[in-house]
Amino acid sequence: MAKSFYDILGVKKDASQDEIKSAYRKLARQYHPDLHPGDEAAANKFKEISEAYETLSDPEKRAAYDNPSPFGDFGSGGSGFESGFSGFGGFGGGGGSIFDSIFDMFGGGGRSGRSAENIGDDITVNVTLTFEEAAFGAQKEVTITRKEPCPSCNGTGAKDGTKFKTCGTCGGSGRVKQAQETPFGRVVSERVCPSCRGTGKIIEETCPDCAGRGMLRKNVKLKVNIPAGVETGQVMTVRGEGEKVANGRAGNLQLIINVLPHKIFKRTGADLYVDLPVTFIQAALGEKVKVPTLKGTELQFALTEGVKSGSVLKLKGHGITTKRGTGDMYVTVTVDLPKKLTKDQKAKIKALEADIKPEQFEKVRDFNKNAF
Ligand SMILES: [Zn+2]
Ligand SMILES: [Zn+2]
Incomplete structure:
Protein backbone atom coordinates (compact mmCIF):
# COMPACT_ATOMS: atom_id res chain seq x y z
CA MET A 1 0.00 0.00 0.00
CA ALA A 2 1.24 3.46 -0.87
CA LYS A 3 2.57 5.60 1.96
CA SER A 4 0.44 8.56 2.92
CA PHE A 5 1.74 12.07 2.35
CA TYR A 6 1.96 12.38 6.14
CA ASP A 7 4.20 9.30 6.35
CA ILE A 8 6.38 10.61 3.55
CA LEU A 9 7.04 13.85 5.42
CA GLY A 10 7.18 12.04 8.77
CA VAL A 11 4.55 14.22 10.40
CA LYS A 12 1.34 13.46 12.31
CA LYS A 13 -2.00 13.78 10.60
CA ASP A 14 -2.82 16.85 12.69
CA ALA A 15 0.55 18.53 12.05
CA SER A 16 0.51 22.33 11.78
CA GLN A 17 1.53 24.13 8.59
CA ASP A 18 4.79 25.11 10.27
CA GLU A 19 5.55 21.51 11.18
CA ILE A 20 4.84 20.41 7.62
CA LYS A 21 7.00 23.16 6.19
CA SER A 22 9.88 22.42 8.51
CA ALA A 23 9.70 18.65 7.87
CA TYR A 24 9.65 19.29 4.13
CA ARG A 25 12.61 21.64 4.24
CA LYS A 26 14.65 19.19 6.26
CA LEU A 27 13.93 16.31 3.86
CA ALA A 28 14.27 18.39 0.72
CA ARG A 29 17.64 19.59 1.87
CA GLN A 30 18.65 15.99 2.47
CA TYR A 31 17.44 14.65 -0.89
CA HIS A 32 17.84 17.66 -3.17
CA PRO A 33 19.03 16.43 -6.61
CA ASP A 34 21.83 19.00 -6.65
CA LEU A 35 23.38 17.16 -3.74
CA HIS A 36 22.94 13.71 -5.34
CA PRO A 37 23.80 14.05 -9.01
CA GLY A 38 22.81 10.93 -10.93
CA ASP A 39 21.22 9.26 -7.92
CA GLU A 40 17.82 8.10 -9.12
CA ALA A 41 16.63 6.89 -5.74
CA ALA A 42 17.31 10.30 -4.21
CA ALA A 43 15.61 11.99 -7.16
CA ASN A 44 12.49 9.83 -6.69
CA LYS A 45 12.51 10.43 -2.98
CA PHE A 46 12.79 14.16 -3.62
CA LYS A 47 9.89 14.05 -6.02
CA GLU A 48 7.81 12.10 -3.52
CA ILE A 49 8.59 14.61 -0.77
CA SER A 50 7.75 17.51 -3.06
CA GLU A 51 4.46 15.95 -4.10
CA ALA A 52 3.49 15.38 -0.49
CA TYR A 53 4.39 18.92 0.41
CA GLU A 54 2.58 20.38 -2.57
CA THR A 55 -0.65 18.88 -1.26
CA LEU A 56 -0.22 19.22 2.49
CA SER A 57 1.05 22.81 2.37
CA ASP A 58 -2.13 23.97 0.67
CA PRO A 59 -5.03 23.90 3.16
CA GLU A 60 -7.59 23.32 0.40
CA LYS A 61 -5.69 20.47 -1.21
CA ARG A 62 -4.94 19.02 2.20
CA ALA A 63 -8.63 19.04 3.14
CA ALA A 64 -9.48 17.32 -0.13
CA TYR A 65 -6.76 14.75 0.55
CA ASP A 66 -7.97 14.14 4.11
CA ASN A 67 -11.63 13.85 3.08
CA PRO A 68 -11.69 12.56 -0.45
CA SER A 69 -14.92 13.18 -2.28
CA PRO A 70 -16.33 10.08 -3.92
CA PHE A 71 -16.11 11.78 -7.28
CA GLY A 72 -12.70 13.37 -6.96
CA ASP A 73 -12.06 17.01 -7.45
CA PHE A 74 -12.70 17.13 -11.13
CA GLY A 75 -15.68 14.92 -11.70
CA SER A 76 -15.18 11.50 -13.16
CA GLY A 77 -12.75 8.76 -12.34
CA GLY A 78 -11.02 9.83 -9.17
CA SER A 79 -11.85 8.21 -5.86
CA GLY A 80 -10.23 7.68 -2.52
CA PHE A 81 -6.50 8.11 -2.67
CA GLU A 82 -6.59 9.12 -6.30
CA SER A 83 -8.67 12.13 -5.64
CA GLY A 84 -5.94 13.38 -3.38
CA PHE A 85 -3.62 12.90 -6.29
CA SER A 86 -5.83 14.76 -8.69
CA GLY A 87 -5.86 17.61 -6.24
CA PHE A 88 -2.24 18.58 -6.68
CA GLY A 89 -1.10 21.02 -9.23
CA GLY A 90 1.23 18.81 -11.22
CA PHE A 91 4.85 18.47 -10.22
CA GLY A 92 7.05 20.43 -12.53
CA GLY A 93 4.07 22.00 -14.21
CA GLY A 94 5.09 25.44 -13.17
CA GLY A 95 3.56 25.29 -9.70
CA GLY A 96 5.49 28.08 -8.05
CA SER A 97 5.44 27.02 -4.43
CA ILE A 98 7.84 24.10 -4.56
CA PHE A 99 10.43 26.04 -6.48
CA ASP A 100 10.06 29.11 -4.37
CA SER A 101 10.73 27.09 -1.27
CA ILE A 102 13.84 25.63 -2.79
CA PHE A 103 15.03 29.02 -3.85
CA ASP A 104 14.70 30.32 -0.29
CA MET A 105 16.36 27.25 1.06
CA PHE A 106 19.41 27.29 -1.13
CA GLY A 107 19.76 31.03 -1.01
CA GLY A 108 18.77 31.57 -4.63
CA GLY A 109 18.89 35.32 -4.41
CA GLY A 110 15.80 35.65 -2.28
CA ARG A 111 13.40 35.19 -5.13
CA SER A 112 9.84 35.53 -4.09
CA GLY A 113 6.49 35.67 -5.75
CA ARG A 114 4.84 33.04 -7.84
CA SER A 115 7.60 32.08 -10.22
CA ALA A 116 10.65 33.21 -12.11
CA GLU A 117 8.61 34.61 -15.01
CA ASN A 118 7.71 37.61 -12.85
CA ILE A 119 11.31 38.68 -12.34
CA GLY A 120 13.11 40.80 -14.90
CA ASP A 121 16.44 39.69 -16.32
CA ASP A 122 19.69 41.08 -15.04
CA ILE A 123 21.57 43.56 -17.20
CA THR A 124 25.35 43.47 -17.28
CA VAL A 125 27.47 46.48 -18.18
CA ASN A 126 31.19 47.19 -18.07
CA VAL A 127 32.30 50.18 -16.04
CA THR A 128 35.80 51.54 -16.64
CA LEU A 129 37.39 53.50 -13.82
CA THR A 130 40.64 55.41 -13.55
CA PHE A 131 43.07 54.08 -10.97
CA GLU A 132 42.16 56.99 -8.69
CA GLU A 133 38.40 56.48 -9.08
CA ALA A 134 38.81 52.84 -8.06
CA ALA A 135 41.00 53.82 -5.13
CA PHE A 136 38.86 56.61 -3.74
CA GLY A 137 35.40 55.58 -4.94
CA ALA A 138 33.40 57.54 -7.47
CA GLN A 139 29.96 58.34 -8.71
CA LYS A 140 29.63 57.15 -12.30
CA GLU A 141 26.89 57.58 -14.83
CA VAL A 142 26.03 54.45 -16.78
CA THR A 143 23.68 54.33 -19.73
CA ILE A 144 21.71 51.14 -20.24
CA THR A 145 18.89 50.04 -22.49
CA ARG A 146 16.22 48.14 -20.67
CA LYS A 147 12.62 47.04 -20.94
CA GLU A 148 10.13 49.05 -18.94
CA PRO A 149 6.34 48.78 -18.74
CA CYS A 150 4.72 51.07 -21.30
CA PRO A 151 3.37 54.09 -19.38
CA SER A 152 0.40 54.62 -21.75
CA CYS A 153 -1.10 51.22 -20.96
CA ASN A 154 0.55 50.46 -17.61
CA GLY A 155 2.28 47.49 -19.16
CA THR A 156 -0.99 45.80 -20.12
CA GLY A 157 -0.68 46.23 -23.91
CA ALA A 158 -4.34 47.31 -24.11
CA LYS A 159 -5.23 50.83 -25.19
CA ASP A 160 -5.35 53.16 -22.13
CA GLY A 161 -4.87 50.04 -20.00
CA THR A 162 -8.62 49.34 -20.15
CA LYS A 163 -9.56 47.77 -23.49
CA PHE A 164 -9.81 44.15 -22.33
CA LYS A 165 -12.22 41.31 -22.21
CA THR A 166 -12.08 38.20 -20.06
CA CYS A 167 -10.16 35.32 -21.63
CA GLY A 168 -12.57 32.69 -22.92
CA THR A 169 -10.06 29.83 -22.71
CA CYS A 170 -9.47 30.04 -18.96
CA GLY A 171 -12.48 32.10 -17.91
CA GLY A 172 -10.16 34.76 -16.52
CA SER A 173 -8.18 32.58 -14.12
CA GLY A 174 -5.04 32.59 -16.27
CA ARG A 175 -4.54 28.84 -15.72
CA VAL A 176 -5.89 25.83 -17.54
CA LYS A 177 -6.24 22.30 -16.22
CA GLN A 178 -5.21 19.29 -18.17
CA ALA A 179 -6.24 15.74 -17.29
CA GLN A 180 -4.03 12.77 -18.05
CA GLU A 181 -4.55 9.04 -17.46
CA THR A 182 -1.58 7.43 -15.73
CA PRO A 183 -1.04 4.01 -14.07
CA PHE A 184 -1.85 5.75 -10.77
CA GLY A 185 -5.13 7.03 -12.02
CA ARG A 186 -6.24 10.29 -13.38
CA VAL A 187 -3.77 13.11 -12.86
CA VAL A 188 -4.82 16.66 -13.43
CA SER A 189 -2.14 19.23 -13.97
CA GLU A 190 -2.45 22.94 -14.29
CA ARG A 191 -0.53 25.25 -16.56
CA VAL A 192 -0.46 28.86 -17.72
CA CYS A 193 -3.30 29.59 -20.15
CA PRO A 194 -1.85 29.72 -23.67
CA SER A 195 -4.47 32.16 -24.97
CA CYS A 196 -3.86 34.96 -22.48
CA ARG A 197 -0.44 33.86 -21.21
CA GLY A 198 -1.68 33.84 -17.63
CA THR A 199 -3.21 37.31 -17.49
CA GLY A 200 -6.82 36.11 -17.67
CA LYS A 201 -7.56 38.91 -20.12
CA ILE A 202 -7.62 39.32 -23.87
CA ILE A 203 -6.78 42.66 -25.41
CA GLU A 204 -9.64 44.18 -27.42
CA GLU A 205 -7.77 47.20 -28.69
CA THR A 206 -3.96 47.28 -28.61
CA CYS A 207 -2.02 50.15 -27.13
CA PRO A 208 -0.59 52.20 -30.02
CA ASP A 209 2.54 53.21 -28.10
CA CYS A 210 3.86 49.69 -27.52
CA ALA A 211 1.93 47.83 -30.24
CA GLY A 212 0.30 45.67 -27.58
CA ARG A 213 3.54 44.36 -26.15
CA GLY A 214 3.10 46.24 -22.87
CA MET A 215 6.81 46.92 -22.68
CA LEU A 216 9.09 49.50 -24.26
CA ARG A 217 12.85 49.58 -24.61
CA LYS A 218 14.26 52.67 -23.00
CA ASN A 219 17.66 54.24 -22.68
CA VAL A 220 18.21 55.00 -19.04
CA LYS A 221 21.00 57.00 -17.44
CA LEU A 222 21.79 55.93 -13.91
CA LYS A 223 24.15 57.35 -11.37
CA VAL A 224 25.90 54.62 -9.45
CA ASN A 225 28.12 54.99 -6.42
CA ILE A 226 31.29 52.94 -6.69
CA PRO A 227 32.83 52.33 -3.28
CA ALA A 228 36.54 52.90 -2.63
CA GLY A 229 38.81 49.93 -3.22
CA VAL A 230 37.14 48.10 -6.11
CA GLU A 231 39.29 46.04 -8.45
CA THR A 232 39.23 44.82 -12.02
CA GLY A 233 36.89 41.87 -12.50
CA GLN A 234 34.78 42.68 -9.47
CA VAL A 235 31.03 42.65 -10.05
CA MET A 236 28.78 45.13 -8.28
CA THR A 237 25.06 44.50 -8.08
CA VAL A 238 22.61 47.39 -8.18
CA ARG A 239 19.33 45.87 -7.07
CA GLY A 240 16.21 46.49 -9.11
CA GLU A 241 17.86 48.40 -11.97
CA GLY A 242 17.81 45.55 -14.50
CA GLU A 243 14.98 44.73 -16.90
CA LYS A 244 11.63 45.79 -15.50
CA VAL A 245 8.50 43.64 -15.71
CA ALA A 246 4.85 44.65 -15.73
CA ASN A 247 3.78 42.63 -12.67
CA GLY A 248 6.72 41.61 -10.59
CA ARG A 249 10.18 42.51 -9.54
CA ALA A 250 12.80 44.14 -11.77
CA GLY A 251 16.07 42.34 -12.39
CA ASN A 252 19.39 43.64 -11.14
CA LEU A 253 22.06 45.70 -12.84
CA GLN A 254 25.45 44.01 -12.72
CA LEU A 255 28.45 46.30 -13.09
CA ILE A 256 31.67 44.62 -14.16
CA ILE A 257 34.54 46.76 -12.95
CA ASN A 258 37.58 47.48 -15.10
CA VAL A 259 40.32 49.61 -13.55
CA LEU A 260 42.80 51.39 -15.84
CA PRO A 261 46.48 51.10 -14.94
CA HIS A 262 48.36 54.01 -13.35
CA LYS A 263 51.65 55.39 -14.69
CA ILE A 264 53.41 55.00 -11.36
ZN1 LIG B 1 -6.66 32.64 -20.57
ZN1 LIG C 1 1.41 50.37 -24.24
Missing part, protein backbone atom coordinates in the same frame (compact mmCIF):
# COMPACT_ATOMS: atom_id res chain seq x y z
CA PHE A 265 51.31 53.04 -8.90
CA LYS A 266 50.14 49.49 -8.68
CA ARG A 267 47.61 48.26 -6.15
CA THR A 268 46.75 45.10 -4.27
CA GLY A 269 43.71 45.55 -2.07
CA ALA A 270 44.33 48.69 -0.05
CA ASP A 271 48.14 48.62 -0.44
CA LEU A 272 49.93 50.74 -3.03
CA TYR A 273 53.22 49.83 -4.71
CA VAL A 274 55.65 52.20 -6.36
CA ASP A 275 59.11 51.75 -7.86
CA LEU A 276 61.41 54.62 -6.86
CA PRO A 277 64.64 55.11 -8.83
CA VAL A 278 67.33 57.01 -6.88
CA THR A 279 70.81 58.05 -8.01
CA PHE A 280 73.78 56.11 -6.71
CA ILE A 281 74.82 59.29 -4.92
CA GLN A 282 71.45 59.63 -3.14
CA ALA A 283 71.67 55.97 -2.17
CA ALA A 284 75.28 56.18 -0.98
CA LEU A 285 74.71 59.35 1.06
CA GLY A 286 71.24 58.43 2.37
CA GLU A 287 69.70 61.57 1.01
CA LYS A 288 66.15 62.78 1.28
CA VAL A 289 63.92 61.64 -1.56
CA LYS A 290 60.20 62.06 -2.31
CA VAL A 291 57.41 59.94 -3.70
CA PRO A 292 54.06 61.21 -4.97
CA THR A 293 50.79 60.20 -3.37
CA LEU A 294 47.65 59.27 -5.30
CA LYS A 295 46.00 62.42 -3.99
CA GLY A 296 48.64 64.54 -5.72
CA THR A 297 50.71 65.47 -2.66
CA GLU A 298 54.28 64.36 -1.94
CA LEU A 299 55.86 62.30 0.79
CA GLN A 300 59.45 63.07 1.73
CA PHE A 301 61.73 60.69 3.57
CA ALA A 302 65.44 59.95 4.00
CA LEU A 303 67.02 56.87 2.47
CA THR A 304 69.19 54.68 4.67
CA GLU A 305 72.86 55.34 3.86
CA GLY A 306 74.05 52.75 1.36
CA VAL A 307 70.48 51.48 0.65
CA LYS A 308 70.60 48.60 -1.83
CA SER A 309 68.75 48.40 -5.11
CA GLY A 310 65.63 46.32 -4.59
CA SER A 311 65.13 47.33 -0.95
CA VAL A 312 61.47 47.77 -0.05
CA LEU A 313 60.41 50.53 2.31
CA LYS A 314 57.00 50.51 3.95
CA LEU A 315 55.28 53.86 4.43
CA LYS A 316 52.63 52.89 6.93
CA GLY A 317 49.10 54.21 6.44
CA HIS A 318 49.87 55.70 3.03
CA GLY A 319 47.83 53.17 1.06
CA ILE A 320 44.19 53.72 0.24
CA THR A 321 41.27 53.73 2.65
CA THR A 322 38.44 51.27 2.08
CA LYS A 323 35.63 50.01 4.28
CA ARG A 324 38.03 47.38 5.57
CA GLY A 325 40.68 49.87 6.66
CA THR A 326 43.71 51.76 5.38
CA GLY A 327 46.60 50.14 3.56
CA ASP A 328 50.30 50.97 3.34
CA MET A 329 52.57 52.19 0.56
CA TYR A 330 55.49 49.98 -0.40
CA VAL A 331 58.39 51.74 -2.10
CA THR A 332 60.91 49.61 -3.98
CA VAL A 333 64.19 51.46 -4.36
CA THR A 334 66.15 51.05 -7.59
CA VAL A 335 69.64 52.53 -7.62
CA ASP A 336 70.31 54.26 -10.90
CA LEU A 337 73.83 54.51 -12.29
CA PRO A 338 75.00 57.28 -14.60
CA LYS A 339 75.64 56.59 -18.25
CA LYS A 340 77.86 58.34 -20.81
CA LEU A 341 80.32 59.65 -18.21
CA THR A 342 82.85 62.19 -19.47
CA LYS A 343 86.59 61.60 -19.11
CA ASP A 344 86.71 64.09 -16.29
CA GLN A 345 83.82 62.42 -14.43
CA LYS A 346 85.45 59.02 -14.84
CA ALA A 347 88.70 60.36 -13.42
CA LYS A 348 86.84 61.71 -10.38
CA ILE A 349 85.13 58.37 -9.75
CA LYS A 350 88.46 56.59 -10.10
CA ALA A 351 89.91 58.93 -7.50
CA LEU A 352 86.97 58.19 -5.21
CA GLU A 353 87.41 54.44 -5.72
CA ALA A 354 91.02 54.70 -4.59
CA ASP A 355 89.77 56.37 -1.44
CA ILE A 356 87.08 53.81 -0.54
CA LYS A 357 88.20 50.67 1.24
CA PRO A 358 87.08 47.47 -0.57
CA GLU A 359 85.25 46.20 2.58
CA GLN A 360 82.98 49.28 2.49
CA PHE A 361 81.18 47.55 -0.40
CA GLU A 362 79.31 44.95 1.68
CA LYS A 363 77.92 42.81 -1.10
CA VAL A 364 81.14 42.71 -3.08
CA ARG A 365 83.05 41.84 0.11
CA ASP A 366 80.62 39.00 1.02
CA PHE A 367 80.67 37.58 -2.48
CA ASN A 368 84.47 37.58 -2.69
CA LYS A 369 84.70 35.92 0.73
CA ASN A 370 82.34 33.12 -0.38
CA ALA A 371 83.50 32.72 -3.95
CA PHE A 372 87.28 32.79 -3.80
